Amino acid sequence: xxxxxxxxxxxxxxxxxxxxxxxxxxxxxxxxxxxxxxxxxxxxxxxxxxxxxxxxxxxxxxxxxxxxxxxxxxxxxxxxxxxxxxxxxxxxxxxxxxxxxxxxxxxxxxxxxxxxxxxx
Numbered sequence: 718x719x720x721x722x723x724x725x726x727x728x729x730x731x732x733x734x735x736x737x738x739x740x741x742x743x744x745x746x747x748x749x750x751x752x753x754x755x756x757x758x759x760x761x762x763x764x765x766x767x768x769x770x771x772x773x774x775x776x777x778x779x780x781x782x783x784x785x786x787x788x789x790x791x792x793x794x795x796x797x798x799x800x801x802x803x804x805x806x807x808x809x810x811x812x813x814x815x816x817x818x819x820x821x822x823x824x825x826x827x828x829x830x831x832x833x834x835x836x837x
Contacts, residue, residue: 718742719763719836721738721745721837724772730821734767734829738830738833743837751774751775754766763793764837765796766796767829768781768795769799770797770800778810785814792814794836795813795814796819796829797815799818800820
């Protein structure tokens with residue numbers, strides 16, 4: 718069982734993923750953007766972060782750039798969700814240590830769960 722920080726501005730996506738991970742036995746904390754996720758990280762470091770790329774206030778790449786500045790979060794496993802299959806954000810995400818990216822239109826929850834399990 719892992720502690721998962723799930724960050725996504727889409728309420729339906731966030732709730733569906735959270736429910737699925739909880740049914741698999743994981744503890745899930747949810748946040749609608751990177752700013753709130755930073756606050757959640759200071760309370761408790763999760764075992765893995767599932768992170769949306771495109772969000773208001775602070776997007777996923779900006780969130781990663783901030784957390785990777787801190788020694789305690791430099792190796793924190795992160796899985797990126799994105800609706801954009803191409804672009805500099807994918808390259809930058811891997812530079813910042815993202816373990817896996819999933820296209821929102823194509824992934825299934827079982828695959829995501831498998832990667833969450835592998836990271837924890």
